[in-house]
Amino acid sequence: MTSGGMTSEVPTRKLADGNEIPLLGFGVWQVPDGTECAAAVRAALEAGYRHIDTAQAYGNEESVGRALRESGIAREQIFVTTKFYPGKKDPVAEIEASLRRLGIDYVDLYIIHWPQGGPTWAWPGMERARELEHARSIGVSNFSLSELEQTLAVSTSTPPVINQVQFSPFEFRQGLLEGCERLGVSLESYSSLGTGRHLDDPTVETIAKASGRTPAQVLLRWCAQREIPVLPKSTHKERIIENSALFDFALSDSDMAKLDDLDTTGRTSAAREGKWWS
Numbered sequence: 483m484t485s486g487g488m489t490s491e492v493p494t495r496k497l498a499d500g501n502e503i504p505l506l507g508f509g510v511w512q513v514p515d516g517t518e519c520a521a522a523v524r525a526a527l528e529a530g531y532r533h534i535d536t537a538q539a540y541g542n543e544e545s546v547g548r549a550l551r552e553s554g555i556a557r558e559q560i561f562v563t564t565k566f567y568p569g570k571k572d573p574v575a576e577i578e579a580s581l582r583r584l585g586i587d588y589v590d591l592y593i594i595h596w597p598q599g600g601p602t603w604a605w606p607g608m609e610r611a612r613e614l615e616h617a618r619s620i621g622v623s624n625f626s627l628s629e630l631e632q633t634l635a636v637s638t639s640t641p642p643v644i645n646q647v648q649f650s651p652f653e654f655r656q657g658l659l660e661g662c663e664r665l666g667v668s669l670e671s672y673s674s675l676g677t678g679r680h681l682d683d684p685t686v687e688t689i690a691k692a693s694g695r696t697p698a699q700v701l702l703r704w705c706a707q708r709e710i711p712v713l714p715k716s717t718h719k720e721r722i723i724e725n726s727a728l729f730d731f732a733l734s735d736s737d738m739a740k741l742d743d744l745d746t747t748g749r750t751s752a753a754r755e756g757k758w759w760s
């Protein structure tokens with residue numbers, strides 16, 4: 483099993499607005515604010531990650547900001563994402579609060595966390611946040627194809643460039659992926675490891691053993707090989723390092739096809755199976 487550090491620089495993907503996103507990011511959902519979050523982000527930055535994914539709803543932006551500062555790495559070398567919590571009303575006021583908590587003067591990516599209240603009402607505020615240079619790129623998360631199309635239809639200055647969704651071999655939302663590509667929106671994968679649930683699947687384990695890799699690396703590589711950014715979360719240093727070693731191997735076409743066949747969504751164009759908001 484290979485679990486060494488990164489052997490090469492993290493590749494990036496060019497977004498429709500010309501900005502570039504590193505294909506490997508570090509997710510901090512469910513990492514408690516305070517020492518644990520700051521230590522995990524520091525470990526990720528030391529392991530070579532240059533992309534951090536937080537959210538207003540995660541309640542840990544301050545710790546992320548502390549880790550960014552303590553790392554000593556120049557701000558422009560790190561891609562920072564936060565997400566607008568759509569239970570609030572004003573994307574501009576909320577990004578200004580996020581920037582204060584993070585201690586930085588712009589984020590690289592600001593996305594609507596989910597389409598609560600419908601997919602279009604917050605978009606003018608997101609465009610305004612970009613015009614004010616609070617965010618270099620703007621996008622959405624958990625938007626199905628039809629919701630994405632509605633957002634594009636109301637966009638006046640800047641269309642969304644990212645749709646961050648649950649995406650893995652088990653949630654191979656091929657209709658959504660192809661729709662995003664047609665619309666010039668990059669799909670980004672969250673919960674690529676199924677929040678840990680997909681790691682002990684027998685097919686994933688067999689492919690991992692045969693390729694001398696770990697199940698986590700196989701699941702993450704399945705996305706990265708399609709130029710889909712991934713955001714693995716871990717609070718364990720050795721796993722953080724393991725999850726970064728994705729760019730020195732490739733899965734064969736036959737292994738990719740076996741993983742594709744694990745899909746349980748019917749290759750849907752939906753972003754999620756239900757709503758978790760009212």
Ligand SMILES: NC(=O)c1ccc[n+]([C@@H]2O[C@H](COP(=O)([O-])OP(=O)(O)OC[C@H]3O[C@@H](n4cnc5c(N)ncnc54)[C@H](OP(=O)(O)O)[C@@H]3O)[C@@H](O)[C@H]2O)c1
Nearest residue numbers: 509510511672673674675676677678698714715716717721
């Ligand atoms: N936009 C959205 O609505 C949304 C929703 C969900 C997630 N996300 C983003 O996507 C990120 C990742 O998704 P996720 O948090 O659901 O989890 P994930 O990355 O799919 O899986 C994380 C889980 O797997 C374990 N793990 C990680 N690497 C491992 C390894 N190499 N070997 C064994 N176990 C490993 C972690 O445990 P330990 O931590 O104990 O190591 C944790 O329990 C989030 O943190 C967040 O930034 C966004």
